[in-house]
Amino acid sequence: MNDEDNRSRHWFGESGRGGFLHRSWMRAQGFTDEVFDGRPVIGICNTFSEFTPCNAHLRRLAESVKQGVWQAGGFPVEFPTMSLGETLLRPTAMLFRNLLSMDVEESLRGNPVDGTVLLTGCDKTTPGSIMGAASVDLPSLVVTGGPMLNGKFRGCDIGSGTAVWQFTQDVNAGRMSQQEYLAAESGMSRSNGHCMTMGTASTMACLTEAMGLSLPGSAAIPAVDSRRYATAQRAGQRIVEMVGEDLRLSRVVTEPAMRNAVVANAALGGSTNAVVHLLAIAGRVGLPLTLDDLDAISRDVPWLANLQPSGEYLMEDFYYAGGLPAVLAELTDLLDERAITVTGRGLVEAASGGERVPGTEVIHPRAEPLGLGAGTAVLHGNLAPNGAVVKQSAVSPELANHRGRALVFDSIEEYDAAVDDPELDVDADTVLVLRNSGPRGYPGMPEVGNLTIPRKLAERGVDDMVRISDARMSGTAYGTVILHVCPESAVGGPLALVRSGDRIELDVASRRLHLDVPDEEIARRRSERHPTPRQEERGWVKLYTEHVLQADQGCDLDFLVGSSGPTVARQSH
Numbered sequence: 001m002n003d004e005d006n007r008s009r010h011w012f013g014e015s016g017r018g019g020f021l022h023r024s025w026m027r028a029q030g031f032t033d034e035v036f037d038g039r040p041v042i043g044i045c046n047t048f049s050e051f052t053p054c055n056a057h058l059r060r061l062a063e064s065v066k067q068g069v070w071q072a073g074g075f076p077v078e079f080p081t082m083s084l085g086e087t088l089l090r091p092t093a094m095l096f097r098n099l100l101s102m103d104v105e106e107s108l109r110g111n112p113v114d115g116t117v118l119l120t121g122c123d124k125t126t127p128g129s130i131m132g133a134a135s136v137d138l139p140s141l142v143v144t145g146g147p148m149l150n151g152k153f154r155g156c157d158i159g160s161g162t163a164v165w166q167f168t169q170d171v172n173a174g175r176m177s178q179q180e181y182l183a184a185e186s187g188m189s190r191s192n193g194h195c196m197t198m199g200t201a202s203t204m205a206c207l208t209e210a211m212g213l214s215l216p217g218s219a220a221i222p223a224v225d226s227r228r229y230a231t232a233q234r235a236g237q238r239i240v241e242m243v244g245e246d247l248r249l250s251r252v253v254t255e256p257a258m259r260n261a262v263v264a265n266a267a268l269g270g271s272t273n274a275v276v277h278l279l280a281i282a283g284r285v286g287l288p289l290t291l292d293d294l295d296a297i298s299r300d301v302p303w304l305a306n307l308q309p310s311g312e313y314l315m316e317d318f319y320y321a322g323g324l325p326a327v328l329a330e331l332t333d334l335l336d337e338r339a340i341t342v343t344g345r346g347l348v349e350a351a352s353g354g355e356r357v358p359g360t361e362v363i364h365p366r367a368e369p370l371g372l373g374a375g376t377a378v379l380h381g382n383l384a385p386n387g388a389v390v391k392q393s394a395v396s397p398e399l400a401n402h403r404g405r406a407l408v409f410d411s412i413e414e415y416d417a418a419v420d421d422p423e424l425d426v427d428a429d430t431v432l433v434l435r436n437s438g439p440r441g442y443p444g445m446p447e448v449g450n451l452t453i454p455r456k457l458a459e460r461g462v463d464d465m466v467r468i469s470d471a472r473m474s475g476t477a478y479g480t481v482i483l484h485v486c487p488e489s490a491v492g493g494p495l496a497l498v499r500s501g502d503r504i505e506l507d508v509a510s511r512r513l514h515l516d517v518p519d520e521e522i523a524r525r526r527s528e529r530h531p532t533p534r535q536e537e538r539g540w541v542k543l544y545t546e547h548v549l550q551a552d553q554g555c556d557l558d559f560l561v562g563s564s565g566p567t568v569a570r571q572s573h
């Protein structure tokens with residue numbers, strides 16, 4: 001693509017009043033004539049925010065990307081976009097993922113951008129940015145912020161999120177004091193970066209690399225490692241070349257690339273949240289990916305990465321052990337060799353260069369997997385006609401095939417009010433059911449599905465139970481937790497009809513989730529159901545609840561699915 005083809009020429013290359021306006025105000029930042037000479041303009045789309053601690057270092061990282069862009073002869077222009085901090089944002093960051101995607105999409109399309117580097121990190125910032133960029137379809141490259149260093153507490157490594165769930169349970173069971181709990185708080189997050197377990201942020205960083213959208217080998221580099229900054233600089237150099245090659249996002253994110261991302265998720269024991277994000281990204285690119293495809297692709301994939309929350313180690317260890325390329329190198333026969341990466345070369349070629357560092361337990365060799373087909377499984381049955389998901393690597397073997405009595409809660413607040421009650425009618429075999437926590441019901445499908453074990457059972461040493469909901473759970477959480485039940489209860493899914501005392505059957509191996517209540521009785525309950533009308537809503541929440549798709553379609557808004565391309569037909573002046 002020569003300079004005249006760059007879309008930024010339609011701004012900076014204009015003569016007359018238009019060109020005057022477009023260039024003059026940019027000159028206010030001190031740029032010289034050369035930046036308007038037709039060189040590619042690289043939009044550095046930054047999800048930095050101090051309210052998103054995982055992304056708080058991205059402005060520094062942006063400087064490295066800019067260096068690379070300048071070195072390669074491009075013109076870098078950084079701009080902010082909405083940032084979603086998983087830990088602070090209420091009621092849940094997921095409510096705003098699609099809003100972030102709209103921000104990215106319109107900012108890229110409306111500005112003189114020829115190619116983009118997306119700076120992301122915390123859970124929703126990666127898929128939200130990719131979704132937005134996919135709907136514009138410019139050459140795009142993702143630089144994630146990298147994981148934090150390992151957490152430390154009393155000489156032991158502790159993992160983001162995972163340790164919080166563990167320690168909270170220990171406090172409830174009387175095994176840990178409040179003082180110790182507070183001390184652990186400051187030892188867990190001790191550097192820049194996103195959660196360093198294989199939670200959603202690490203999962204999405206790795207899947208983005210597996211999908212070909214990041215430079216090979218970059219996902220696991222710790223946020224504070226100098227090599228992350230070198231990688232960011234390389235990304236800046238490479239995006240300029242990608243503009244020259246017209247290597248658009250849709251040429252990278254293809255069906256084979258999606259398959260490879262799903263294979264990687266299974267091998268990593270990645271987050272269940274990846275399912276909704278991959279489906280949403282596929283929808284933007286126009287790929288026909290379904291929940292059942294995800295299950296089928298994952299079935300025979302060996303689980304190789306021994307990382308929390310399903311395993312033992314953390315992302316820092318993972319990087320030193322070889323990172324994602326070492327995992328993919330074990331799986332080249334399962335990868336689709338048609339997929340390319342932002343380098344323009346094949347993913348399989350990149351994977352072939354990966355190597356496990358010998359003598360570590362972090363990445364298992366193909367011949368000695370931690371499990372087979374241990375990725376996210378998709379369950380069906382009369383309780384989840386359109387599917388539900390479970391992270392098999394996090395399931396307790398004794399609960400994988402289970403029949404128990406339901407104890408139903410209509411909201412997380414109702415559950416939280418009951419969880420410490422010594423009179424709560426619950427035992428270790430009870431199936432805890434939470435509803436009204438789906439995309440439309442909550443709204444935003446929060447990460448509340450990993451219900452805390454009731455205190456009286458925790459005190460007796462019970463550390464896992466079957467839990468079922470239309471919610472999500474944090475990628476850092478674990479347990480026999482059935483999530484994303486679809487359709488959700490708020491739109492009349494069968495979860496709305498379960499009553500405490502009903503029997504529920506779960507069989508993960510046969511992918512079955514069944515409410516053992518006769519069909520006639522279910523029909524009767526449905527006819528008697530009188531859902532409470534929604535409270536008056538306005539603004540984004542109103543738009544979201546009216547248009548959000550169910551989890552089996554990635555929770556995108558119905559009118560955002562697909563792409564409009566990069567063209568804007570009309571002038572601004």
Ligand code: FES
Binds near residue numbers: 087123
């Ligand atoms: Fe940001 Fe975990 S809270 S990645």
